[in-house]
Amino acid sequence: MWAWLLKRLGQILPxxxxxxxxxxxxQQLMPGDPAxxxxxxxxxxxxxxxxxxxxxxxxRPLWEQYLHWLxxxxxxxxxxxxxxxxxVAELILQKLxxxxxxxxxxxxxxxxxxxxxxxLSAVRRDRLADWLANAVALFGISTPNxxxxxxxxxxxSVQLGWLPPSGxxxxxxxxxxxxxTTIMPAFVLGTNVAGVLMRHxxxxxxxxxxxxxxxxxxxxxxxxxxVVWKHALxxxxxxxxxxGTIELGRLLAGAVLTxxxxxxxxxxxxxxxxxxxxxxxxxxxxxxxxxxIFVLLSLVADLLYMAINPRLRQA
Amino acid sequence: MRTIIAAALALGxxxxxxxxxxxxxxQQQHLRIALxxxxxxxxxxxSRTYVGRIVYAALCDKLFDIDEQLRIVPQLATAHRWEDxxxxxxxxxxxxxxxxxxxxxxxxVRYSLMxxxxxQGSFRRSEINTMESVEVVDPRTVRIRLKEPSAAFLSQLTxxxxxxxxxxxxxxxxxxxxxxxxxxxxxxxxxxxxQERIVVERFPEYWDAGRIHLNRITYLPIPDNTVRMxxxxxxxxxxxxxxxxxxxxxxxxxxxxxxxxxxxxGWQSLQINVGNGPRANTPLGRDPRVRHALExxxxxxAIVQVVYEGAYTPTVQPLPPANPYHVASLRPEPRNVERARxxxxxAGVTTPLQVELAVPNNPxxxxxxxxxxxxAREAGFDIRLRAVEFASGLQAAQRGEFELWLVxxxxxxxxxxxxxxxxxxxxGQNDGxxxxxxxxxxxxxxxxxLDQEKRKALYEQLLQILVRQDRPRLFLWHRKNIMVHSARLxxxxxxPDGLIRVQGLRFE
Numbered sequence: 024m025w026a027w028l029l030k031r032l033g034q035i036l037p038x039x040x041x042x043x044x045x046x047x048x049x050q051q052l053m054p055g056d057p058a059x060x061x062x063x064x065x066x067x068x069x070x071x072x073x074x075x076x077x078x079x080x081x082x083r084p085l086w087e088q089y090l091h092w093l094x095x096x097x098x099x100x101x102x103x104x105x106x107x108x109x110x111v112a113e114l115i116l117q118k119l120x121x122x123x124x125x126x127x128x129x130x131x132x133x134x135x136x137x138x139x140x141x142x143l144s145a146v147r148r149d150r151l152a153d154w155l156a157n158a159v160a161l162f163g164i165s166t167p168n169x170x171x172x173x174x175x176x177x178x179x180s181v182q183l184g185w186l187p188p189s190g191x192x193x194x195x196x197x198x199x200x201x202x203x204t205t206i207m208p209a210f211v212l213g214t215n216v217a218g219v220l221m222r223h224x225x226x227x228x229x230x231x232x233x234x235x236x237x238x239x240x241x242x243x244x245x246x247x248x249x250v251v252w253k254h255a256l257x258x259x260x261x262x263x264x265x266x267g268t269i270e271l272g273r274l275l276a277g278a279v280l281t282x283x284x285x286x287x288x289x290x291x292x293x294x295x296x297x298x299x300x301x302x303x304x305x306x307x308x309x310x311x312x313x314x315x316i317f318v319l320l321s322l323v324a325d326l327l328y329m330a331i332n333p334r335l336r337q338a
Numbered sequence: 339m340r341t342i343i344a345a346a347l348a349l350g351x352x353x354x355x356x357x358x359x360x361x362x363x364x365q366q367q368h369l370r371i372a373l374x375x376x377x378x379x380x381x382x383x384x385s386r387t388y389v390g391r392i393v394y395a396a397l398c399d400k401l402f403d404i405d406e407q408l409r410i411v412p413q414l415a416t417a418h419r420w421e422d423x424x425x426x427x428x429x430x431x432x433x434x435x436x437x438x439x440x441x442x443x444x445x446x447v448r449y450s451l452m453x454x455x456x457x458q459g460s461f462r463r464s465e466i467n468t469m470e471s472v473e474v475v476d477p478r479t480v481r482i483r484l485k486e487p488s489a490a491f492l493s494q495l496t497x498x499x500x501x502x503x504x505x506x507x508x509x510x511x512x513x514x515x516x517x518x519x520x521x522x523x524x525x526x527x528x529x530x531x532x533q534e535r536i537v538v539e540r541f542p543e544y545w546d547a548g549r550i551h552l553n554r555i556t557y558l559p560i561p562d563n564t565v566r567m568x569x570x571x572x573x574x575x576x577x578x579x580x581x582x583x584x585x586x587x588x589x590x591x592x593x594x595x596x597x598x599x600x601x602x603x604g605w606q607s608l609q610i611n612v613g614n615g616p617r618a619n620t621p622l623g624r625d626p627r628v629r630h631a632l633e634x635x636x637x638x639x640a641i642v643q644v645v646y647e648g649a650y651t652p653t654v655q656p657l658p659p660a661n662p663y664h665v666a667s668l669r670p671e672p673r674n675v676e677r678a679r680x681x682x683x684x685a686g687v688t689t690p691l692q693v694e695l696a697v698p699n700n701p702x703x704x705x706x707x708x709x710x711x712x713x714a715r716e717a718g719f720d721i722r723l724r725a726v727e728f729a730s731g732l733q734a735a736q737r738g739e740f741e742l743w744l745v746x747x748x749x750x751x752x753x754x755x756x757x758x759x760x761x762x763x764x765x766g767q768n769d770g771x772x773x774x775x776x777x778x779x780x781x782x783x784x785x786x787x788l789d790q791e792k793r794k795a796l797y798e799q800l801l802q803i804l805v806r807q808d809r810p811r812l813f814l815w816h817r818k819n820i821m822v823h824s825a826r827l828x829x830x831x832x833x834p835d836g837l838i839r840v841q842g843l844r845f846e
Contacts, residue, residue, distance in 0.1 A: 036563040037597055039643070052735060053730075054727075054730035054734070055727070055729030055730045055733050056729075056732070056733045056736075059732045059733055059736065060728075061384070061386070061728070062461075065737075066520070066732065066766065066767070067759040067765060067767035067768075068464040068766050069766065070463070071461065071463070071464060072463065074459060075452050075459070078458070078459055105380050106379075107376075107378055107379050107514060107532055108379045108384070108513070108514070108517070109517070109532060114532060117531065117532065161392020173564055173565070175570075176564075176565060177568060180568055180572045180574070181568050181571045184572060184573075187572070187574050188565060188568040188569050188572050189565050189568070189569060189572070189574070189623070190534075190535075190558060190560075190569075191534060207510045284562055284565060285564060285565070286558070286565060288532065288533040288558070288563070292533055293532075293533065296533065299727075299728070299729065300727055300729075334649065
């Protein structure tokens with residue numbers, strides 16, 4: 024078990040290294056010269072452009088730029104944002120809690136709606152509850168977040184005046200105000216997650232419920248509650264856990280459109296602004312952090328499998 | 339399932355109850371302003387973005403300011419005089435203090451101007467590089483010597499180049515000064531959370547404290563226009579800058595809001611590649627008659643009507659009506675498809691003439707492209723639209739990878755800033771590589787001419803060449819700064835630069 028864990032952790036570093044190289048390379052393929060963007064309306068002055076290029080190492084060969092960056096990252100220095108001159112590490116630490124709060128709230132909403140709905144619709148297959156649950160899931164999956172978000176703002180904030188339309192208040196500053204500013208975006212993201220989780224829980228439950236051991240369990244005279252919750256659900260959960268961690272990772276990577284609409288200053292907004300402004304150090308820092316989150320979450324998923332399915336513990 | 343629904347409803351109701359304060363009255367005299375973008379670094383020497391200047395209007399006073407008629411008026415300076423065309427003497431206001439309590443004197447002015455000129459990475463250098471030296475005459479007087487006469491120099495001191503920073507703070511913070519700027523404006527810096535908010539509070543020792551009624555201002559970057567509107571309508575912010583023309587009607591219907599639209603300093607134009615690489619070698623790039631034909635095929639008023647609800651001002655020149663150098667006799671020619679066709683025949687062009695038009699990838703500018711495409715088709719142009727993302731477009735334009743490119747400029751107070759670098763041979767923003775020795779001569783003469791009437795005559799001559807003869811760029815319209823604020827807020831003074839001056843603002 025411990026050897027396995029160490030091995031998995033050991034794989035993280037090379038993965039991130041390859042990834043950092045990919046990010047760096049892909050960025051170079053993007054059209055648009057960072058110096059031109061940074062110069063703004065002063066871009067007409069060749070002196071200004073030369074100065075920016077020299078300051079940011081943009082006039083050096085690519086491999087030199089990459090090694091310089093990598094060397095700094097290995098010592099914990101992610102560089103500074105070209106646009107606002109703040110250290111990238113500080114920016115990430117500032118945005119990560121925001122995105123984490125939003126992601127966790129959205130994930131909770133998604134799971135609390137999606138999984139029970141999936142179970143219900145599998146157990147009540149082809150009946151009204153199943154039909155309703157499917158409709159809700161379809162709505163969650165197929166409604167674009169930006170549209171749903173704007174509609175919610177217009178209804179809840181402008182018409183009813185219940186919640187602030189956008190912005191963010193940190194949890195540490197004012198708990199309830201913080202929940203008030205994040206509940207709408209979390210709901211928008213959550214309905215999406217709920218839709219996905221519902222569909223997969225339903226499918227996995229239907230497969231599980233048609234297995235021989237379920238028939239055996241029923242034949243033994245177990246109550247339907249025990250059959251569903253203890254036998255079917257536990258086996259059906261494995262694909263759902265995989266999917267759940269992927270969804271959580273996706274949420275933690277920043278919900279680009281939703282954050283933009285609700286002006287939530289999280290990862291998504293940070294990375295989009297950085298891409299449009301060709302603020303490469305920020306893009307690199309954020310993508311690397313996101314990758315790390317994904318890798319760690321997949322590790323968590325593996326650990327959860329073992330908790331759910333004892334057979335995997337021997338492997 | 340029932341439990342879940344009940345729980346969800348309960349949660350919703352609880353949140354609604356607990357957050358009933360979401361819309362609560364703003365604190366007394368606390369103004370919240372929705373910005374269109376997040377400003378870059380808040381160091382007057384290093385910053386570039388337009389939106390940052392809106393924040394500076396509260397933080398950093400300048401030597402001079404401009405008024406509604408674009409006249410230069412004193413701010414930290416009380417007077418100025420030209421000793422000769424290359425020597426400017428500025429008298430400073432007495433008793434001004436920086437936010438850190440340090441006095442603002444001639445030495446601080448010298449320090450700031452030299453910082454703008456020499457600091458590594460300064461974006462002010464190109465604005466004031468005609469400056470040779472700054473001398474402290476006495477604690478209230480500085481003498482600035484220029485390398486050559488410059489009519490535009492004084493106007494540069496009405497913007498970031500004229501902002502005076504605390505030398506003590508600037509020395510202590512170095513390049514990080516922008517993370518905690520210390521100036522001499524009516525408000526001092528409190529905090530900034532990137533992409534979230536910038537907070538400033540009233541500076542009690544401000545030299546003009548009697549005109550400051552607000553206690554606190556929070557700047558909130560809200561890029562999405564619909565969301566900015568929703569914030570204004572729900573009372574979550576009290577001021578929104580650069581709103582869209584299609585919102586004007588909705589705002590006028592809302593009794594809680596006021597809308598103010600004022601001509602901005604800049605322009606929108608169609609830049610033509612007349613000399614930058616192989617893509618300039620087209621009938622449009624080579625022959626002014628073809629460019630004239632394209633211009634005749636366009637109805638600027640109709641474009642502005644269709645896309646911007648008629649809110650913007652059609653134009654043929656780079657100087658908006660508010661600018662004292664605006665040439666009133668230069669007005670858009672009426673659309674004339676017959677004459678456009680005749681000009682194309684005269685130029686020996688076989689129609690339809692294929693032209694590629696690059697447009698920034700924004701919904702409104704894409705629509706402008708489509709309207710131009712439809713109008714020009716009738717005269718014999720086959721316009722292909724290419725939507726480009728802003729950063730890629732800049733690079734393509736500089737490399738000459740365009741034939742026709744829809745591009746705007748935010749504008750400057752002095753006419754030189756709206757013309758020179760776009761038309762002079764080798765000019766930094768002259769991406770189409772236009773070159774005409776006579777135009778160059780006029781531009782250089784105009785930037786050195788200190789007599790306003792003579793200067794005006796030079797610009798008139800120049801504009802005849804640019805917009806009636808060579809046409810390397812077709813000016814289309816002057817945008818309007820559409821500002822929306824709460825009806826409870828009074829004292830807003832619209833100035834064409836679009837800045838939100840905080841003097842006199844108050845909640846009734």
